[in-house]
Amino acid sequence: MRTHTCGELRADHLGKQVQLAGWIRFSRDHGGVLFFDLADAYGTTQVVYDPEAMSREENRESLERMLKSFGRESVISVAGVVRNRVPGTEDPRNPTGHLEVLIEDAELLNSSKPLPFEVADQKGSLLPSEDLRLKYRFLDLRRTQMANNLRFRHRVIAAARRALDDQGFVEVETPMLCRQTPEGARDFIVPSRISPGTFYALPQSPQLYKQMLMVGGMDKYYQVARCFRDEDSRSDRQPEFTQLDVEMSFVDDRDVQKLIEEVLSTVWRSIYGRELKTPFPRVTFHEAMHRYGTDAPDIRYGLELHDVTDIVRGANYEIFKRILSKGGKVECMNVKADLMRPTSGDESAVGRNEVDRLIEWAKSQGMGGLTWMRMTPEGLQSNIVKYFPREVTAALEKEMDAQEGDLLLFLAGSEIAALKAGGELRRKLARDLRLTEGKDHQFVWLVGCPLFQKDSVSGQLEAFHHPFVRPESTDLEGCNLNCLGGLSYDLVLDGSEIGSGSIRCHDPEVQRKVFRLLGMSDEKIDTDFGFFLEALGYGAPPHGGIALGIDRLVSILLGCDTIREVIAFPKNKKFQSLMDGAPAKVEETKLSELQLLCLVGDDEDDAC
RNA sequence: GCCCUGGUAGUGUAGCGGCCUAUCAUGAAGCCCUGUCGAGGCUUCGACUCGGGUUCAAAUCCCGACCAGGGCGCCA
Incomplete structure (x- = not known):
């Protein structure tokens, strides 16, 4: 032709x-x-x-x-x-x-019917609304931008496959029809026709299967795996998404990290033609929270948080005093003068109006507000500096290394609230001041995460990552569980978590103890994880792995606002496919075949 | 479940109480044009998401619904 x-x-x-x-x-x-x-x-x-x-x-x-x-x-x-x-x-x-x-x-x-929107690239032509693009995705994909995105994605995956193949990894497919896992995200459920009244779940990840492959002696496994989670959507979340899933035997955490650094180096060589700087910096969870106010820090710019609680204790400022009396903390950030006027010309880009806007923003973030001081030749100045004795402002100047023109921003509240708000403030300022423009991508390993955290409502211990992480110490009776670390590691790229992995519990007794600490009865453990513990009991090798979110990785590398830009047929915020109309009702006969009754009638109002 | 933002011709937009019989671009249909490349010129077609309310007067203000997106919760 x-x-x-x-x-x-x-x-x-x-x-x-x-x-x-x-x-x-x-x-x-x-x-x-x-x-x-x-x-x-x-x-x-x-x-x-x-x-x-x-x-x-x-x-x-x-x-x-x-x-x-x-x-x-x-x-x-x-x-x-x-x-x-x-x-x-x-x-x-x-x-x-x-x-x-x-x-x-x-x-x-x-021939082609008249187009619902323009396919050809034209100067100044703006994209149509996203629901229209999704409805006519087959046309949207003809646009060079989308075609390039999918080709780029392919090259990333192909390079990763090549790197893993070179290292002797075997790509193994694992089931899509699984047993429902008791914790974690909501599952998508698939009814069984052969065994009426029973259900499969679509995998949230191949976690248990890949561990079974290690027990099975596969040694080095990977898979470009589709995962399913029925949780609410975000710009970087879809109900189905793709992970580069890896598991290996007889390794420690450094071995897994080194492998991933090698895989990403291969990707870098393949798509950018240059070397990726390895090893990636490592930041502990504690350090990340206290310096950056998040467990997924973007370390390409400063604006680090400082705990100035003890310094401002000497101030007569009612707002701080009230918060400090309740055991709260005060976090301070120095917005250096040179960050504030790179782009928008003459005056400081963070003037009084902008500070007022930041205060409003802080309130919208659930903080009481935001306190500020600006460094002048006469020392720190602001509307409230009169409540701060000279020795306090002097100590602040020293702690925050305040130079003329610098802006100090204070967030006060409970420690976690102040840190989280500080993390959000960092991100907002980085965005507003364009601090990452022209900067190279930056990977970071986040290590030293706690094994457990307490559910804020029930107070019950829950897994920080998942229940299969090997504890730092196997003496689970003799340690403070709130401080106990796990052998886990997250991979962060430019402030987004794009991967998470760990060394696993290969000892069934340790695994059982972890399940128990998570509040599971032995009966429940045996029902849900009996096969798993059984398998670990037959000589499971020490093993660990990681999973990288391909959609997020690719969308960050391409600078896309959402992962939908790197997925051929994504779903909208309501998890509908506007192109083919999924999800849709099915015929009554199909339901009876599955022994299912639908409680929602044809008329939406009939819903119980 | 909650919060925020937005809904104007096929598409992207302007208008934000009366100058609206609603702007511009693109598109579609037609005509002209022999070297363009987002060709150009001319003509025509085509829209205020829906339902209430305020007002002498509503695309514009208010309330509600619906739709879309962003976020919180959620995402082991």
């Missing part, structure tokens, strides 16, 4: 008879000469109809009529000769821009 693609023709094809096929992106009718930009997945080639160059007079009229009838996104094939363009009319932006194909014959392979 074609001899070449639309991105292929070069100077050495000149004079050759070729046949191209593709979509008409643009057409230009000059009253006689007709130009078409013929596009396919590989590029765009200009094909031209020139009536004066037509030799066979008898075909001329019908060919001309046909060509003039072609609309945008019509699919055509053309036959003709490759020739140079008229001197001075070359298009240097296009690799095929110095030549064109002179149409001798053409065929309409398929």
